[in-house]
Amino acid sequence: MELGTIEKKEIMTMKSRRDFLRIGVNTLTAATAVGAIGKFSAMNAWAATGPYQALVCVYLSGGNDGHNMLAPITTSQQNYTAYAAARQGLAIPQASLLQIGTKKGDTYGLNPMMPELQSLYTAGKAAILANVGMLVIPLPDKNAFNQYPAGSPNLPVNLFSHSDQTSQWQSAQPNGVSATGWGGRLADFLAGSYNSAGQFPAVVNNGGCGLYCTGAQTLPGVVPSQGPAGLTGVGNNVARQQGIQQLLTFDNGLQLVQAANSIQNRGVTEANLLNNALAAAPALQTVFPSGNQLGNQLKMAARIIGVRSQLGLGRQIFFCNLGGFDTHSNQLNAYTGQTPLLQQLSQALAAFYNATVELGVAQNVTAFTASEFGRTVMPNGNAGTDHAWGSHHIILGGSVLGGDIYGQYPMLTTGNANPLDVTGRGSLIPTTAVDQYAATLAQWFGVAQANLPAVLPNVNNFAAQNLGFLG
């Protein structure tokens, strides 16, 4: 089975090699529109070795309420009644939850807007990791938590703060400020092994990424849904073509001017390269949901995966973003609440999975969700929820050992009854750390366990470094 996959990839590689030569010529020709700045070595693109793999981070900004994405129905520790009691007016009726089972025999319910995810889960292509969040060290309960004052180096800085927790999730560095994200560091670490012939950034920011995508050496390409932006002011105007070309190569000895030139040059080169590769690629047949912002980003990611060979990349990381999860009020609203966001998420992920099947890389691509924090179990007075800590996340792809819930789904009680609740409102200490989540993905992606600290500096604070959801 594994061998079959590899054989299939080799065949694809040969076809793509021919395609690349053709596209490479086109690219060179088109690049002369802005002169020599588009030049690159076509043949070098084939140094990449080993099976291709991609990671796709789907960031749910604002803090997704995992408890209304995945609710207990009949489990060994609690039933739907516990959920209904805790959630009160925000509880989704049991009958409308979409049932999924676990390997242990528990029954949970997915949000009714996520039938696509239910299908993928049932088909074994999707898994859920329960109650994951930012931790510096394991905190088994609130007694452990309370022994550290706020600001202790053993706790994430500024818990429950959007900006801090966002930075922490993306950097996997819960203390202070990091200049690099773990996606960027992952690309840094693997660049020599897989991307030495890369013509294009290994990390692509499809939607509003700052930190996650940036490494010490890796600089993300920025490709919004509508595709890379080339220079629109040049066109067929020879005077401008030549002028821009000369400006970009005009060395006046000023370091900041040269740095700006270099960035402008990357923008032009990367846009040319990608536009030409995409133009020569067959159209993606998979239908993506219309009007779905996340779907549009994932479609662009899929299209770029489709031209990975032309870009010379053996490892790629994508970052997509869906906003609006900061649901302090009216969370169940069908238009402005969490409900339509989960629908977008489910439909977009399903289309993306189908696209990877179409491209023959379903086994090679893993998508996963992230979000700065979960939300309080107890609703607030505005039919919404407030910032909390741990939450549940989705992992999707052909290599995912799906159809199961990993980690520890928490008890949905609040206050003294729940040892994980640090605020009395159901702000639950994560039982799995982001570092462990990231470590599992990183090992699948090619980082040996011994090397994980190069990407995840705090990972050795946690014993379990492979959660087993990827095979």
Add this chain to the structure above:
Amino acid sequence: MNRSTCISVLAALVVAPALLAQSITVSPKNDSVVAGQAKQYAATVTGLSNTSVNWYAGGVKGGNSTVGTISSAGLYTAPLNLPAQNPVQIMARSQQSTNVAGATYINILAKGPTISSVSPNPIPTGNLVVTITGTGFLAGAQVIETYAPYGSIALTTTSVTPTSVTASGWQGTGTTAAFMVKNPGSGWSNTIYVPIATSGYYNLSVVGGTGTGTYTKGTVVPIKATPASGQTFQYWSGPNVTDPYSAATTVTMSDQSITVTANYTTGPTYSLSVVNGSGSGNYAQGTVISIKAGAPPAGQMFQSWTGATVASATSPNTTIAMPAAATMVTANFVSIPVPTMSTVSPAIIPTGIYTLTINGTNFQTGTVATLGGTPLSTVVVSASQLRATGLNSAAGTANLFVTNSGVNSNAISMQLGPLNPQVSYNAARHFLQQAAFGPSAGDTTNVQQLGIQGWLTQQFNAPKVSSYAGIANQNSFTPQFLTNAVTNPDQLRQRVAFALSQILVTSITKNIWTTTTAPFEEMLMADAFQNYRQILSDVTLAPAMGQFLDMANNAKANANGTILPNENYAREVMQLFTIGTAMLNIDGTRKLDANNAAIPTYDQNTIANFAKVFTGWTYTPPSGGAVVWGSYINPNAPMVPYPAMHDTTQKTLLQYATPPGVLTVLPAGQSPQADLDQAIDNIFYHPNVAPFVSRQLIQHLVKSNPTPAYVQRVAQVFNNNGSGVRGDMQAVITAILLDPEARQNDQPGMTQTKDGHLQEPALFVAGVLRALGAYIDNTNYFAYELSNMSQDVYNAPSVFNYFSPGYQIPGAGIGGPEFQIYTPYSAIYRDNLISNLFGAWNNNIATYGPGTSIDLTPFVALAGTPQTLVDALDLTFTGGTARSGLKTILLNAVTAESGGNLRRAQTGLYLLLSSSYYNVWN
């Protein structure tokens, strides 16, 4: 064996011995032949032993001259003239059995025309009109053209005379075309082969005259009318005729095929006499004749036409419709009026692009203003007003006068550049890149007149003008910000406040409401020239900050200690607003311990103690009632204490050698206000504040990478303004802007490799608009653009601002805070924004949404001379300091631009504003 024998033999062989019906078949069946031409016939005899036949034409054995002759071997020769009975019967009758015969008919075609030449020669490609000369053309003649690889193509006949036929069609590329003509019912003419011209040849078709041919662009072709008997030449119609009323004149070829037609009349003509002008001749009634006044005598100009009705009696070039009588029209001349100038504004001509408004009398079409001997691009607004545009790079005085066709006005001596300038134009422009949102023409003159110190004093004393009063919603901040930045005079205040807003950050991202954010930003503008201590305490108690960093409604610890004070503000006020995380030297470099490690400024315990200080504050009751704990934000008044929620335990603050009266430990039992005041003093007097804040202000105003010595000079002023005052913002700003390191680039050629800073998006947009003197109001569309370039004004992603002061550009080995939001995508986005502003509009006035318009007329007016345009761009945007290599690039591009003067101006602007040299302000 001759041919007929052969056919007979063949016929004999075909006849089989079998019994067959007796018959004769004649071939070819129903053929045609041109008059006088021959055609061979054969007879196939069946069922007879003797296959010999006799041949008949028109029923006459052997035929005759009327029906044509046919030989005993069946060779038919058509008659020279078409017979009355046409077609003619051709018959073969058996000699053996005369009742056995076979027949067919032959159609005698008229002889085709004979062609002798094809014009033009060679044939041009593209749309084509050919005239074929020869003899025997009849009405309905058809022209066919054959050329590889397209085969034969019938052209459309447009006119036929007995000796010429004209046809039109389309000619593709090729080497040779063949032409044949036939009349209706006739055979084809002979063939004439004509080469096909390579590109660059165009067809001139002269109808009713000579001169038809194929010519290259610019060729002056003599043409001549060839009136038939009884015709009188009237005029030429069609383009590019030099003198349409002259029977013999010329046509100048353009880059397309053209047709000119000589118009004739056969009716009566009348003489037109044009006195003092051209157009005289004999014309039929109703002919519209262009008439043109001749050159007036010296000192005179055209006044009017008299003597007959013309289309426009006051236009020197007009038309007349020919009456049915001999007519005389006269061009009258009068003395040229002497123009006078009364007032000129502005009184002082600035350096760079300028536009003068000149009021006076007797301005007329063609009036030109001249300054210092150089004619200016002049627009005649009215007889009493002119608008003149030029480029000035001189100082001193120059005479201005205006001219009507060589007649000069009075002269006015104009001041070039400000009187007694305190600083050069270059220096003023460069300074305004640091102290304002870039240079505008007006502020440049102000700085030149006042000097840098004088301008700073004026700015320090000028009231705050900019405001966010009445803006509609979150999305209105950026449009209002840019409108203020581009148009308002409180430039230094705005620029410093913008820097402060990026050090002491609040953001719409959490504060949400416009009414919360606006008072905070207005407060920073109001405080920009106050003491930093004042700024710090105002920011601390600002409702926007209280909400953003959670000091509002921050309660003391609960009884059992399970809830502790919020540390958010406690941390950021130290980390980001005042002292940073590491101990600094006065020059901004880090102090190091014995192990060369950085020395922390505070620890978690310090934060916890400051967190206690910042408890017990809530929002002011909106209606003046009792203070309520947990109340909703009131953005219009500072936060107020709520002592019951204040932590009154002892607080251990930053430990350092404080000046007298500044505490490092706050005693227990103090009020919220006393704790707050003493804690802010404890922070404010920390030795890190001066280098920490000074360096960031330098980075925002002057350069990303100041030398430690520069930081130290400014920090020393921060610590002591010379009168013993610490934190005097006016002194600090002055020290930053007057420092030799800030001023060294006032003159070209002094730039050091690490100088400058990348213009952040808001600065870039405002700077471009100010340099261009653009119109802007708060309905502009730049909120979208700035947001897409990651600088949605006052909506930074977090308290860490849009970019960090410590940001190192990956791979460049140098710091550049603004580069944190300058991605490959946003760099191209910025180029494309410029392209959208200037790239493709066919109007000198570029609008960008409803609230922005930019008049490129001054640049367009200078674009006829590329070097002048490039000099103007340099003076406008790079203060006359652009490196020669950059100017060469611009000059080459502007010179190569073939789309006219507007395109040249747009291309020059696009390239300069896209250049990294402009985007990094040095």
